[in-house]
Amino acid sequence: MDREQMSICCGLSRRRRAYDLSMRSLLYASAAVICALLVFLIGYILFRGIPHLSWQFLSSEESVIKGIEGILPALINTLYVVIATLIIVLPLGVGSAIYLTEYASNRKLVSAIEFATETLAGMPSIIFALVGVIVFCEFAGLGTSLLAGAFSLVMMTLPTIIRTTQESLKTVPQSYREGSLALGGGKWHMVRTVVLPSSVDGIVTGCILAVGRIVGESAVLMFTAGMGMRLAKYGHSFGQFFENLFDSSGATLTVALYNYAKERADFESAFAVAVVLLAIAFVINIAAKLAGSKLKKH
Amino acid sequence: MCDNSEKTIIQSKKLNLYYGENHALKDIDIEIPVNRITALIGPSGCGKSTFLKTLNRMNDLVPGVKIDGQVLYRGEDIYGREVDVTSLRRQIGMVFQKANPFPMSIYDNIAYGPRTHGIRSRARLDEIVERSLRDAAIWEEVKDRLNKSALGLSGGQQQRICIARALAVEPQVLLMDESTSALDPISTSKIEELAMELKNRYTVIMVTHNMQQALRISDYTAFFLLGELVEFGDTQTMFSKPGDKRTEAYITGRFG
Ligand SMILES: Nc1ncnc2c1ncn2[C@@H]1O[C@H](COP(=O)(O)OP(=O)(O)O)[C@@H](O)[C@H]1O
Numbered sequence: 138m139d140r141e142q143m144s145i146c147c148g149l150s151r152r153r154r155a156y157d158l159s160m161r162s163l164l165y166a167s168a169a170v171i172c173a174l175l176v177f178l179i180g181y182i183l184f185r186g187i188p189h190l191s192w193q194f195l196s197s198e199e200s201v202i203k204g205i206e207g208i209l210p211a212l213i214n215t216l217y218v219v220i221a222t223l224i225i226v227l228p229l230g231v232g233s234a235i236y237l238t239e240y241a242s243n244r245k246l247v248s249a250i251e252f253a254t255e256t257l258a259g260m261p262s263i264i265f266a267l268v269g270v271i272v273f274c275e276f277a278g279l280g281t282s283l284l285a286g287a288f289s290l291v292m293m294t295l296p297t298i299i300r301t302t303q304e305s306l307k308t309v310p311q312s313y314r315e316g317s318l319a320l321g322g323g324k325w326h327m328v329r330t331v332v333l334p335s336s337v338d339g340i341v342t343g344c345i346l347a348v349g350r351i352v353g354e355s356a357v358l359m360f361t362a363g364m365g366m367r368l369a370k371y372g373h374s375f376g377q378f379f380e381n382l383f384d385s386s387g388a389t390l391t392v393a394l395y396n397y398a399k400e401r402a403d404f405e406s407a408f409a410v411a412v413v414l415l416a417i418a419f420v421i422n423i424a425a426k427l428a429g430s431k432l433k434k435h
Numbered sequence: 436m437c438d439n440s441e442k443t444i445i446q447s448k449k450l451n452l453y454y455g456e457n458h459a460l461k462d463i464d465i466e467i468p469v470n471r472i473t474a475l476i477g478p479s480g481c482g483k484s485t486f487l488k489t490l491n492r493m494n495d496l497v498p499g500v501k502i503d504g505q506v507l508y509r510g511e512d513i514y515g516r517e518v519d520v521t522s523l524r525r526q527i528g529m530v531f532q533k534a535n536p537f538p539m540s541i542y543d544n545i546a547y548g549p550r551t552h553g554i555r556s557r558a559r560l561d562e563i564v565e566r567s568l569r570d571a572a573i574w575e576e577v578k579d580r581l582n583k584s585a586l587g588l589s590g591g592q593q594q595r596i597c598i599a600r601a602l603a604v605e606p607q608v609l610l611m612d613e614s615t616s617a618l619d620p621i622s623t624s625k626i627e628e629l630a631m632e633l634k635n636r637y638t639v640i641m642v643t644h645n646m647q648q649a650l651r652i653s654d655y656t657a658f659f660l661l662g663e664l665v666e667f668g669d670t671q672t673m674f675s676k677p678g679d680k681r682t683e684a685y686i687t688g689r690f691g
């Protein structure tokens with residue numbers, strides 16, 4: 138009886154070892170393919186883009202008369218859209234997340250809202266473009282402008298911000314909340330002094346990922362923020378910033394890339410923009426990692 | 436129920452508490468004497484923590500909880516309409532079963548309560564932090580590392596930090612819910628000594644599942660069973676001549 142069982146065991150384990158080996162080689166193979174693909178992709182972009190990249194390309198506005206190529210307006214537009222979107226979406230998103238996790242008592246309503254944000258988070262961005270055009274450009278009368286683009290991106294990134302904030306609020310131990318309330322703290326005092334500081338790393342990470350999505354978004358901005366390659370005026374003052382948000386429209390980096398590649402068949406410039414986008418994506422990823430690990434003070 | 440010469444600080448009258456359908460406290464009548472240690476004992480699930488939490492209204496946080504009857508603190512109903520929960524909890528502090536220092540420095544943990552109640556002056560805070568840490572018998576151990584995280588301390592030290600944090604707002608009553616159950620014997624005896632010293636200035640109400648502990652340090656003992664207060668009285672009398680068969684069975688270890 139014993140010996141029989143043992144032989145069955147050995148047979149099984151031999152077969153299992155073979156299975157194990159083949160599975161493992163399959164996994165290694167697919168990992169290798171992915172790495173190769175990635176290296177090829179990044180290498181190719183750098184190879185095509187870097188020769189065309191220069192300080193002048195980054196720092197000037199294009200001019201047909203002077204024969205200058207430059208993506209400064211696209212860089213500035215990108216910056217505008219990122220800042221404007223964050224200014225609007227952060228209070229909204231973090232505020233809603235705090236309300237949903239710390240204040241709302243109607244469980245059913247909360248799960249309905251959570252379900253809705255999940256759904257919104259998975260929505261194709263072209264839908265936000267469509268809604269943005271109708272609601273912000275036309276109905277709200279913003280026209281095609283950086284601000285209309287920012288508002289549309291607020292809709293797009295709001296679910297992400299709400300969700301990441303909620304996730305990090307939920308990791309705060311209940312005992313911290315009890316400790317604060319038992320000392321006579323009010324609810325908002327508790328949220329501000331104990332809950333938010335212990336979840337700030339998650340909130341910042343979510344915020345950085347949202348920046349990544351904004352920088353990488355093209356469809357929404359093409360429809361709502363315009364495709365022009367020039368920026369009428371760019372000053373450094375605060376007032377100028379707001380004026381430009383309302384008044385100017387124009388392409389961000391991704392839209393500029395589209396313009397170069399599709400409208401002008403200027404692939405050298407397109408790849409140069411791609412290198413810039415790649416660099417930004419790299420920095421954003423590093424920042425998100427650092428925020429995740431460094432912001433937790435204790 | 437207890438000695439008439441004692442002054443009462445907290446009294447409950449026909450206190451009933453329901454968690455939804457679960458009738459967790461049944462007609463609790465008790466008068467807790469001031470500046471004494473009162474131990475709450477009973478098998479787990481009998482409502483000790485629930486009763487303790489009705490005293491500083493921490494049950495307000497539980498959805499679907501329903502409370503009937505009265506809890507009087509110095510003669511005032513704490514569930515009355517005009518009661519400010521914030522100042523109630525300032526008077527009735529709480530130390531939890533598991534030490535729960537905030538993820539901040541030791542100093543900021545102790546200063547948290549006073550800051551919550553509006554004390555900003557650095558000198559005042561320094562003074563309060565030192566006094567509270569001394570009162571909680573942990574000053575010597577932490578005085579050189581006040582700016583280090585409280586999470587780096589041992590379990591017993593963390594629990595004394597939590598006691599110091601509670602003392603920093605100068606409460607009148609200290610509620611302790613099995614506050615030594617997760618600690619080693621040495622830390623436990625430190626906290627027991629501490630409780631006995633504190634009773635000169637504070638009223639201590641402690642839940643414990645440890646009969647020896649109740650006998651060692653409490654002046655009065657309340658025995659709970661299935662949501663009812665079976666017996667309440669002088670600890671020595673209760674442990675030597677329990678008035679109820681169920682109390683006797685429990686303290687002699689026949690169930691629980
Ligand atoms: N937050 C809660 N929600 C619902 N029921 C609870 C809650 N806390 C305690 N109970 C129930 O109330 C009863 C008393 O629990 P508790 O006061 O924690 O007992 P003890 O502290 O004596 O062990 C138990 O039946 C428990 O299941």
Ligand SMILES: [Mg+2]
Pocket residue numbers: 483484485
């Ligand atoms: Mg308990």
